[in-house]
Amino acid sequence: MSEKDKNQRRESDQFEASAVEMEAAGHGGLSQEEIDALVASSDTGARTPPGAVGKLILITALCWSLFQLWIASPIPFMVGFGVLNDTETRSIHLAFAIFLAFMAYPAERTPFQLVLGVSIPILMTILFMIGSKTGVPVWWMPIAGLAVVAAILLGSPKIRVPPWEWALALVSAAAALYIYFFYDSISTRIGAPIMQDYVVAVVGILVLLEATRRSLGPALMIVATVFLAYTFLGPYMPGIIAHKGNSLAEVVNHQWITTEGVFGIALGVSTSFVFLFVLFGALLDKAGAGNYFIQVAFSLMGHMRGGPAKAAVVSSAMTGLISGSSIANVVTTGTFTIPLMKKVGFSSEKAGAVEVASSVNGQIMPPVMGAAAFLMVEYVGIPYFDVVKHAFVPATISYIALVYIVHLEAMKANMQGLPRAYVPGPLIRRLIGFLFGIVAIGILAFLLKFTMGWIRPTFGASAIFVVFALLTVAYVALLFVASREEPLELDDPNEPVTELPMPGPTVRSGLHFLLPIVVLVWALMVDRLSPGLSAFWATAFMIFILLTQRPLMVMLRGVDRTGNSTTISALRSGLDDLVDGLISGARNMIGIGIATATAGIIVGAVSQTGVGSALADVVEVLSGGNLMLILLLTAVLSLILGMGLPTTANYIVVSALLAPVIVTLGQQNGLIVPLIAVHLFVFYFGIMADVTPPVGLASFAAAAVSGGDPIRTGVIAFFYSLRTAALPFLFIFNTDLLLINVDWIHGIFVFVTATIAMLLFAAGTQGWFIVRNRIWESALLLLIAFAIFRPGFFMNYIYPPYEDLPATQFEQALADSPPGSPLRLRVAGLNDVGDPIEFTALISVPQGADGAERLAALGVETVQTGDDVVIDNVAFDSPGQAAGLDWDQKILLVRAPAPAPSKYWIYIPVALLLAGLVWLQRRRADPNEGQPRGKEKGLSHA
Template structure:
């Protein structure tokens, strides 16, 4: 997705790189301190968060892309000037916090300048990171707020002055400092930093070794390694394109070496990597925004996503297995595969922060609290590993474990702030005594990478606040929702189909986060009105926002895999759709059978719908690949697809018809394949 694009700064002077390096560290430290100790109001934290984002984006991303290099020296000066101005203006909300609260809605001259400049800078920063798509969409909403009273018909509003527009969008909690920015400045940043520290600690190697050791030697093993390693990576970083460019560097060449086509290898990696956004416990940034938007605990979002996420990866796993059978591909030699249990035995401690995070989330703690503690545990592991591998002597090792115990007890006794203070003491000890791996460099790199990776997500969250602010100011969502209800009030499927098309079309130009926010603001209330459960309606929008990154012609995840696979992004996209075919149908199944997202009345209902889903996945995969036990003719593929589709419709007798047709088809196909083999 666009939010993962890397800035082009090959020609950045060394002095600029040094300054950006320290700014990124300061940004990460600011977020950690505010998460642990809450020394400022939420509004101030949001403003300074956006200020840091503007400073880093304007200094990292050139004004123009490509060989122009941001207008060279002039562009560099402009970038630093804009970045410093944006950062300095963000402190206006801190210095004059009380005054802004007292005169809310009444702008003085300074408010006009600060508000207008910051709003324009957010638009420009988003354009530099993501291109024109999202700024243009948000610009249309902004224009509607200013001139919407001139429109004819029902979409005209009563008219709002520029003071109302600037007050709503640049101050308060409904514009660029709205709920998405709140989530970005708290949960999202911490979890990105959490994933960055785990990656530096060696989590990618652990996941790859485990996947290679468990399935690398089986039929089509290299592709199965891609599915498993990308799924495991998704549990800690929740980012599709980041998964493509990290695990894909290893898995795509491996798949090609063992006979998969370049397009199919890229499609498998893109499909598996995008699934990271729906894989608990971390999931993607959208999950945190969803929890805040619909006012439910994050753990409820995790529960709803768990079974569909598993089924998504089962689909990808099954598809690569069938493709391997169709092409007669084998796995890696057993001797070339690492032992999964050796990998777990040597690096099992890396799973402790993830286990702690899951435990805290399911114990009722907030994502902010859980993420902060998980981050602290990861820091301990990185520095502790340096102590345990490099320091000789029972006394020093004993001191380390005592301090670790004190830090953990401090967390349970005095709270997260004390936990971080005691963790800092532990880090200081390691810093002084370490003789093994350079843990300081790992930690510093994690801080810098975390800040850099957060920029695209943060600026997208700030800019989509414009849409939310305009919707709340003008009430346009009510009018649009009424029109959609009028179209689909007697046909839920039609309303779902229109929502899906909206998500896929918006996803061609904007990332998953703003896609979800825009579509959920317009369509989710409509689905709720039509009887779809609240969580299910928002998850439906979320899922198709993700699938948009696999759908041509844009297909951002596929184009991220293209340079690694050395294949056209469009060809990879078509293969990704083929691999993820069940991902386009599963959200519909969840709407008609909410038990799939644990929204049903009993576990029996959940078990039944999961069984149906697995059968349907098996048949859809066979139809898409053209192979089951043996090759399928075109009309057999049609029968397989139609039989599986009966299990989704949820009408009287459709389950019975679907299961009967699937059973008869499988029995007949096995008999025909054996007869053909005997004849041959």
């Protein structure tokens, strides 16, 4: 036996012994039934009564999925039947969601929930009566409010649906469908609601808030109620946030009858895009892809130090590609990964924290991003492809850094990985194989693009059938490859693991699951189809796979993955999988549909009251105009507002409230921030609320699985997620991280340097690099990481990037600056409400023979009086107007680009500092503490 084989055998024996000793630390938390109940209560509804009522819930969920597939497909336009406009589809979408919310989610009976559930309808009824200033009869409002209160007090059994909940479900669905059935008559009386509109809107808002409490908990319900109260009670608010107050007629018209509130953009995105992506993920998981992702991650990474934790990060990233829920991601992958992490030495809290940090990050991973990507398309007004491009680098860097954090934790505890079932070949052979795989993927991508470029012009309208035929051939070929391997089984995490699955067979056993993802990404990124249509085609192909993979596997292997040995039984099982997937997808959407509708109340209140500008004033007063304090306050407010809210809802809330704050105050303080960077900033801190104690829902879910303390789990997960918290500040000041105005060569350079910087940041915050850090070493690592992230910060002190010129030299500065270079103007003027402000306008120097010609190209005319330069006119839709310039503004200062060396020269002293730190820590490395030289140490071997 060779020395390598002896080491391999010794490692296996050692692990078996430790596995037996730590068997008691396996699951440690809830049973599988309790975990399933946890997912159901948080994501799909915990009530499926026996008998006809339970079947009705399932049939309703199935009909919802079929409806969404119908409106997303091109079939209604082809047959000329069932074509609905956006408002009508939103109405039906909310009717399904709110009906299922009352049927599937029993209300909690805790004292706090009862008090809250009773007090909110009473409070809202009083507010509606106060707002009835236009002679609207109010006698019926207390009846409506007391009816909701009575339904809450009568109770909500978990095994049946009582009559009063049937009434709530049917009334709420009717209120949601009101716009659909009375669309034509409502369109003729916008702004002048009739008695019927009042009744439907008041009842609809009351039952929507109660549905929110049931399906999402109290947080979003409370926030929406506060904003509704603010809408009515504006005159009684403190001066800085006071407004005139709105009547019931205005609120009814804004919140329910038009598409400004409940039926606004957020619900529209849920209807058009989000449902199909959630359905796609549910079908993919039902086909077996979720288990495949976990097994592949473990086969590739389980042998490393802390291997199960690294595999948890990778599998959560892959699950996050298609998942819209942090909690579902935690429980789906954590059920398997958390016990294995505990077996190799992670504590219950650390195992749960790793799963939380990686699962929550699934929400920042393109292409789905917890549905926020599609909301950004609407709110920011840029193509979906650009959203994904901007979000890709920070998300990828964050995951790489989390893998490195896990590696550092394993180094601290001298953990070992799981034993492998094979002895890897020589390093050169493996490297050649890896490079060959990259080349093969590149060639395949090139051939695919070439083929598609040839098929479309050749076959015209029939190209879709040719593409489907080619996909089918690829699918059958990959399924044939999978049939040569043993079917993947999800191992019991409580059993001792003696060896890892072999990577090759594991990867080959499910390659066909990647085809629908390829279809989705291709349609989104290459064909540039709409997100809804892209998701439809990917889902349609996923349905085809669900119906055919079992029968084909029986033909190829003789049996499918669950033991069916005949084509008929396999086809029946595939049909059952499809129906289950359609039902699961719809039930997963209940909370998201309710969340987007209720978040619409908040968005509507913001637009109706102008609280956004008032909030900007509050933040400016608290920060004293300091830009970093502004960002910190915004981050804290995002965390607070995001607590207890699902990803989609908290992004809607924080973007509506806080994104304009950063843009406005940043511009006033000389920082020109692209709108997409601002939205990503508030989104990152919104999802951090899923981690942050004391309300971090994902932390509580992970603790339920691990058996650890949820608060400690949340605290550790928060420190693991500091890299995610640091990234938003970095890309606000260095938009290169978002690949804004960056070519592909510069983009690769930014990705490499930013990844190194984030790994050094992780080493600094975790207190371990090659060996345990001294305090000054951690501080130095953080300084080096900052310098790599923002090389211009230090260079700007040495060589100022701008030269300050008096306003009278504006025209000369235009003439002297090369076309396309940035020119900044410090401008004094009035804001939208007539208050004096100062801000910085960013101008790209246009083409022109001289300064006067370039000024005309900007669409700007100026008048000079002594040393004062005033803008006399700005042409409509001109570059000057786009920069924020307007007539009667005064130019205070011109900041022209100054010649300076490249900011990247700072990397030379930074590299020397890092080399010195590496040398010092290598000298201090102690082999007796599990730090053998040259093996898996620190940054270079992560």
